[in-house]
Amino acid sequence: MRRSGILIVLAVLLALLTGCQSSQTAFRTVTVSGEGSVTLTPDMASFSVSIEETADTTSQAQSGANAKMAEITSILEGQYGILAEDIRTTGMSLYPSYRYQDGEQILIGQTASQSLSVTVHRLDDLAPIVDSLSSVSGISLSSISLDASDKSQAQSEARRLAVQDALSRATDCAEGIGVSVVSPISIQESGSYYAANRIQPTYLAAAAKAEDAMSSASYYAGDLSVSSSVDVTFEIQ
Numbered sequence: 001m002r003r004s005g006i007l008i009v010l011a012v013l014l015a016l017l018t019g020c021q022s023s024q025t026a027f028r029t030v031t032v033s034g035e036g037s038v039t040l041t042p043d044m045a046s047f048s049v050s051i052e053e054t055a056d057t058t059s060q061a062q063s064g065a066n067a068k069m070a071e072i073t074s075i076l077e078g079q080y081g082i083l084a085e086d087i088r089t090t091g092m093s094l095y096p097s098y099r100y101q102d103g104e105q106i107l108i109g110q111t112a113s114q115s116l117s118v119t120v121h122r123l124d125d126l127a128p129i130v131d132s133l134s135s136v137s138g139i140s141l142s143s144i145s146l147d148a149s150d151k152s153q154a155q156s157e158a159r160r161l162a163v164q165d166a167l168s169r170a171t172d173c174a175e176g177i178g179v180s181v182v183s184p185i186s187i188q189e190s191g192s193y194y195a196a197n198r199i200q201p202t203y204l205a206a207a208a209k210a211e212d213a214m215s216s217a218s219y220y221a222g223d224l225s226v227s228s229s230v231d232v233t234f235e236i237q
Contacts, residue, residue: 029185031233032169036161038154039223042146042197045126048090049133050115050140054097058110062094065112068136075132076118086119121149146197148224155192158228163187166232174236182235193227 049072053064076082097111120126123146133139148154167181174181199222 027185027235028179028237029233030170030173030181030236031231032166032173033190033229033231034162034164034166034169035227035229036158036163036165037225037227038158038161039225040148040151040154042148042222042224043121043123044147044149045120045123045144046118046147047120047126047130047144048115048117048142050091050113050142051136051138052111052113052140053138054109054111056109058094058112061110061112065114068138069114069116071136072116072133072139075136076129079132080120080125080129082118082120086121088117089114090117091115144199146199146222146224151194151226154226155194155228158192158226159189159230162189162228162230163232166230167234170232170234170236174234179236182237185233185235187233188231189228190231191229193225195225195227197222197224 051065051068051072053061053068055061055064073087076087077084091114093113095111097108098105099108100106120129126144130141133141166187167184170181
C-alpha cells in the first residue's frame with residue numbers, strides 16, 4: 001500500500017513537470033523599430049502680440065497701454081470675428097525705464113507692457129490681420145505658427161505606417177537568416193511627434209514704384225508633419 005502511494009505521488013509530479021515544460025515553450029523572436037510620417041495642410045494659426053507704452057507716470061503708461069490693447073481687440077473681434085475665447089492675456093507688467101549717459105542711470109519714465117496670445121481659425125485671415133494690426137503704434141508680433149485643427153486621422157495613419165515599416169524591417173531580418181515572420185507578439189508605441197510650422201511674415205510692397213506704398217504681409221504655409229515610432233516583437237520560424 002505504501003509503495004502504491006509513492007508511485008501515485010511520482011506520477012502526479014511527472015504530470016506537473018510535463019505541463020510546466022509545455023507552457024514555457026520558447027519562441028524565436030526578432031524585435032525591430034518602425035517609423036511612419038504623414039504630412040497635412042495647415043488650416044489655422046496662432047501668434048503673440050505685445051505692446052509697450054512709456055509715460056511720465058505709471059498711471060499714464062497703463063492708460064496708454066490699455067488704449068492700444070483696446071484698439072487691438074477691436075480689430076481682432078470687430079473686423080475679423082475672433083472670439084474672446086481665442087484671445088488670451090499672457091503677460092502684464094509695470095516697471096521704470098532708464099537710459100544710460102556717461103555711465104549714469106537716468107530715469108526716463110514708467111513703462112507698461114501687455115501681451116496676448118491669439119488663435120486664428122481661418123488661415124486666410126492671417127495676413128490681413130497682420131496688416132491691420134500694423135496700424136497700432138509700437139506693436140510687436142511674434143511666435144507665429146501654423147497648425148491643423150484635426151490631427152487625429154493623420155496620427156492614426158502615421159501609426160499604421162510605423163507598424164508596416166516595422167513588419168518590413170522584420171521581414172528583411174528574417175529572410176537574411178533563412179526564416180520567416182509568423183506574427184507580432186507585442187507592439188509598443190515608443191514616441192509620437194508633431195511639428196508645427198513656425199513662420200516669420202515678410203512684407204511685400206503693394207506697388208514697387210511708389211515710395212509711400214503700403215506693405216502687406218505674406219507667408220509660405222508649407223506642410224505640417226505628424227510622426228510615430230513603434231517597437232514590435234515578431235515570432236519567427
